[in-house]
Amino acid sequence: MLVIFSGFVALVIAVSLIIPKSYTTTIKLIAGDNAAVPVSGGSNSATGTPNSQLPVLNALMIASGVQTAETYVELFKEEPVAQDVVQQLNLRMSPGALLSHVDVQPVTNTNIIALSVTWSNPDAAAAVANAFGNAVIAQERNLVASQANNAINFLQAQMPQASAQMHRAETALAQFEAQHHIADINAQTQATIAALSGIDAKYGQAQADGRVQSAMLATEQSELASTPATVTGGRTMAQNPVIAQLQTQLAQVNVQLNNDLKTYTNAYPEVISLKQQKATLERDIATQQATIVASTNTVPNPIYQQLQQQVATTRENIASDSAQMRALNGQRSAMSPILASLPAQAATLSDLQRSATSAQDVYSALQQAYNNATIAKDTALSDVTVTQPADPRMATARPSLFLNTALGIVLGIILAVIGALIIDYFDNTVKDDRDVQSEFELPQLTAVPLVKMRNGTPELPWVRSMSVEAFLQLVTSMKYASDTPLDSLVVTSPSQGDGKSTIALNVAIAMAELEPRVLLIDADLRRASLHSKLHLRNDRGLSDILVGRANLDDIVQSTTYSGLDLLTSGTATPNPIKLLQSSRMDDLLRETKRSYRCTVIDCTALSVNLDSAVVARKATGTAIVLAAAQTDLRAARAAMLRLQQVGVHNILGYVLNRVVPRREDFMAYEPELPGAELPDEPMITA
Numbered sequence: 134m135l136v137i138f139s140g141f142v143a144l145v146i147a148v149s150l151i152i153p154k155s156y157t158t159t160i161k162l163i164a165g166d167n168a169a170v171p172v173s174g175g176s177n178s179a180t181g182t183p184n185s186q187l188p189v190l191n192a193l194m195i196a197s198g199v200q201t202a203e204t205y206v207e208l209f210k211e212e213p214v215a216q217d218v219v220q221q222l223n224l225r226m227s228p229g230a231l232l233s234h235v236d237v238q239p240v241t242n243t244n245i246i247a248l249s250v251t252w253s254n255p256d257a258a259a260a261v262a263n264a265f266g267n268a269v270i271a272q273e274r275n276l277v278a279s280q281a282n283n284a285i286n287f288l289q290a291q292m293p294q295a296s297a298q299m300h301r302a303e304t305a306l307a308q309f310e311a312q313h314h315i316a317d318i319n320a321q322t323q324a325t326i327a328a329l330s331g332i333d334a335k336y337g338q339a340q341a342d343g344r345v346q347s348a349m350l351a352t353e354q355s356e357l358a359s360t361p362a363t364v365t366g367g368r369t370m371a372q373n374p375v376i377a378q379l380q381t382q383l384a385q386v387n388v389q390l391n392n393d394l395k396t397y398t399n400a401y402p403e404v405i406s407l408k409q410q411k412a413t414l415e416r417d418i419a420t421q422q423a424t425i426v427a428s429t430n431t432v433p434n435p436i437y438q439q440l441q442q443q444v445a446t447t448r449e450n451i452a453s454d455s456a457q458m459r460a461l462n463g464q465r466s467a468m469s470p471i472l473a474s475l476p477a478q479a480a481t482l483s484d485l486q487r488s489a490t491s492a493q494d495v496y497s498a499l500q501q502a503y504n505n506a507t508i509a510k511d512t513a514l515s516d517v518t519v520t521q522p523a524d525p526r527m528a529t530a531r532p533s534l535f536l537n538t539a540l541g542i543v544l545g546i547i548l549a550v551i552g553a554l555i556i557d558y559f560d561n562t563v564k565d566d567r568d569v570q571s572e573f574e575l576p577q578l579t580a581v582p583l584v585k586m587r588n589g590t591p592e593l594p595w596v597r598s599m600s601v602e603a604f605l606q607l608v609t610s611m612k613y614a615s616d617t618p619l620d621s622l623v624v625t626s627p628s629q630g631d632g633k634s635t636i637a638l639n640v641a642i643a644m645a646e647l648e649p650r651v652l653l654i655d656a657d658l659r660r661a662s663l664h665s666k667l668h669l670r671n672d673r674g675l676s677d678i679l680v681g682r683a684n685l686d687d688i689v690q691s692t693t694y695s696g697l698d699l700l701t702s703g704t705a706t707p708n709p710i711k712l713l714q715s716s717r718m719d720d721l722l723r724e725t726k727r728s729y730r731c732t733v734i735d736c737t738a739l740s741v742n743l744d745s746a747v748v749a750r751k752a753t754g755t756a757i758v759l760a761a762a763q764t765d766l767r768a769a770r771a772a773m774l775r776l777q778q779v780g781v782h783n784i785l786g787y788v789l790n791r792v793v794p795r796r797e798d799f800m801a802y803e804p805e806l807p808g809a810e811l812p813d814e815p816m817i818t819a
Contacts, residue, residue: 138549145541149532156255156530158523160248160262161240162269164205205246205517206237209269217268222260235265245520255528262523273517283355287348288503295499299492306485326483329468333491336461341498343454350447357440363431376421383414563764569787572766573773576614576786578756579607581636582794599794604643607756607788611640614785615754621722621732622785623656625745626758627772628765629738632790633758634662637735640756642694644731649696652689652729656736656748658709661702663735667692674703678721679712685724698729714747722751739772746779757787 215228215235224231236249248265252258390407397404563569569577581603611619624637634657641653654675655663664671669690677683678700690699706712725732734752736745749755755776759769776784 134549134553137552138545141545141548142538142541145537145545146534149534149537152532153253154530154532155251155253156258156525156528157249157251158255158258158262158525158528159250159521160266160519160523161521162246162248162266162517163244163520164246164517203239206239209237209246209248209265210235211272214265214268214272217271218261218264221264221268224261231261234261250523251531255525255530258528259523259525266519266522270517270519283352284345284348285503285507287345288499291344292496292499292503295492295496299489299496302485302489302492306482306489309482309485325468326486329465329483330487330490332461332465332468333487334494336458336465337491337495338498339454339457339461341495341502343451343458345502346447346451346454350444350451353440353444353447357437357444360437360440361434362437363434373421373423373425376418376423379414379418379421383411383418386410386414561766562762563759563766563769563789564762565789565792568766569759569769569789572770573787575757575784576610578610578614578786578788579603580789580792581607581632583761583791604639605647607636607640608643608647611754611756611785615783617753619731619754619785620726620729621734621752621754623734623736623745623749623752623755624758625736625749625755625772626738626760626764627768628740628763629660631738631758631760631764633738634666634735636756636758636788636790637733638663638666641697641733644733645694645696648730650728650730651696652698652700652725652732653692654700654725654732654734655702656713656734656744658702658706658712658744659737659741663699664701667699669699669701671701671703674701675721676703676706676709676712678703679715679717680706681717685721685728710742710744710747713744718748719751739775740768743775743779746775746781749776749781749783750779752783754783754785755781756785758790759787760790761792763791 210232212228212232215231218224219226219228219231234251236251238247238249239245240247248262248269250258250262250265252261386407390404390411393401393404393407399405569575582599584600611622622640624633624640626633634655638653641651645651653663655661656675658676661671661674664674669692673683673688677688678685683703685700688700688703690701691697692699712718722732732752734748736748739745757769757772
């Protein structure tokens with residue numbers, strides 16, 4: 134648990150320190166009817182309908198009351214806005230790449246929209262967020278002012294012509310009056326001229342209005358053609374049904390696989406096929422998206438609808454102006470006979486005056502329209518307003534070392550507990566004598582403590598005393614575990630590295646201390662080690678006796694321990710099991726029985742071959758060495774099965790090796806025990 138916990142927390146801290154930090158700043162904007170005021174005229178308080186002179190602005194005002202926050206979010210994510218920000222800040226990235234750093238979310242139950250920007254430093258994040266807010270406001274303002282721009286362009290082209298026409302009419306009138314010395318005319322003529330002038334003035338006004346309305350119609354039709362008829366109102370997300378189906382199939386495969394594993398091995402074709410299906414399903418689940426778009430809500434675009442209404446209204450105005458001009462032409466035609474009855478000079482004078490007045494009225498109307506359009510452009514307002522600009526001091530940094538460490542500690546505790554439980558569940562090694570007794574009906578001969586050496590001496594002196602006592606107890610336990618005298622003992626283990634050679638050596642030393650004349654045979658003809666532990670030569674040994682090249686008396690070696698002799702493994706042989714199960718091995722054991730009180734035989738591990746089982750069948754007793762926290766119970770079961778298959782029934786019990794000692798268990802052994810002295814080197818590996 135400590136390793137998992139500390140490793141996970143260290144990993145979280147390292148990742149938090151290694152990953153470059155990113156900073157997120159947020160600008161808040163309000164969108165809709167609370168954000169803008171009409172350019173001119175306000176709105177009709179009775180009907181709630183804007184009465185601006187600009188159709189696009191009217192459409193935005195009406196749309197602000199019906200557009201959802203999601204609609205504004207989509208408008209804020211348009212590439213023209215991002216392109217404007219890129220140009221403002223001279224960013225070296227595409228609009229699409231910039232939008233990947235931007236997150237726009239509506240604030241629930243309000244008209245406020247939060248636009249967040251994540252960047253590598255807080256100042257840049259705040260600058261990009263504020264630039265986005267300005268770009269959004271400018272885009273909305275430009276949309277309102279675009280119609281005024283088109284009207285200004287048209288009026289700028291028409292006003293020079295109207296001005297030239299007015300100057301020509303005024304010049305002709307002045308020249309006629311000077312030529313004919315005309316200062317005044319009678320009241321009837323004045324009245325007639327005034328009436329005709331009024332008709333011409335109305336005709337000119339209607340004509341100018343018609344031109345303006347035609348220009349506005351062209352603008353509105355252009356805006357209508359570039360405006361989409363519908364906008365996205367929102368999306369509905371749902372859980373991906375494919376994941377649920379794949380998980381159901383995975384559960385079925387797991388159930389079938391578990392059932393087959395109880396009956397068959399991992400090499401069984403059906404088990405292999407089920408494992409492949411399981412891996413395929415897990416990969417498919419990992420590649421699926423957790424949610425999908427269930428439905429997309431498309432709503433009519435209120436701007437498009439308002440533009441359609443404005444186009445219809447403009448056409449009606451054009452038709453009204455045309456009808457008025459036809460009516461005025463009829464009135465002027467009716468007054469033509471009256472003018473014919475006037476004196477020729479008066480008639481000519483009245484025509485010149487009428488032309489001058491008409492030209493002046495047309496120019497004045499165009500000038501007034503130009504002024505109105507300029508004012509509308511300069512005072513155009515956006516329906517989006519910044520309520521809280523982005524501040525780099527308020528930026529949130531990610532990843533947060535403090536937050537990640539706190540979460541890492543909590544998750545580390547959870548993972549440590551779960552990991553320890555999982556490891557303990559799958560750990561099939563021998564932990565204590567209860568594990569062995571639950572698996573096998575064998576007595577425990579002794580428990581040998583783990584002796585850790587430092588600079589040639591045990592780290593814990595009282596553990597050495599306990600180790601001496603453990604081997605003396607082992608010798609005593611084996612003596613009373615057999616119904617017949619123990620003249621030959623085989624020491625083996627389920628797996629390599631369980632410490633069987635060290636146990637065999639220490640048992641032989643303990644026996645020699647109690648009952649001299651003990652022979653230790655290294656029957657591990659594949660990996661001999663006893664001659665190294667006792668610092669003796671291994672030029673000839675057991676294999677040489679079994680092939681008939683030597684006698685026991687000629688090659689047996691005395692050791693530094695009184696009463697203990699050693700028969701090494703001898704010359705390497707290509708087929709050890711053949712030698713060990715030969716009759717010469719039986720003859721050797723009979724010979725050692727006559728010469729020694731007991732023969733201790735160190736054999737190979739049972740998981741490697743059947744050498745130990747063959748020798749154990751010939752011996753009087755067999756001891757199984759199990760290493761705590763190392764020997765696998767499955768390997769132990771396999772070893773017992775090998776002994777049963779060969780017919781070994783003389784198993785005395787098991788030795789639990791490398792038990793972690795506890796001081797409270799060995800308080801009585803703190804004083805050094807008198808008696809057998811064990812070599813330091815076997816104590817190290819035991």
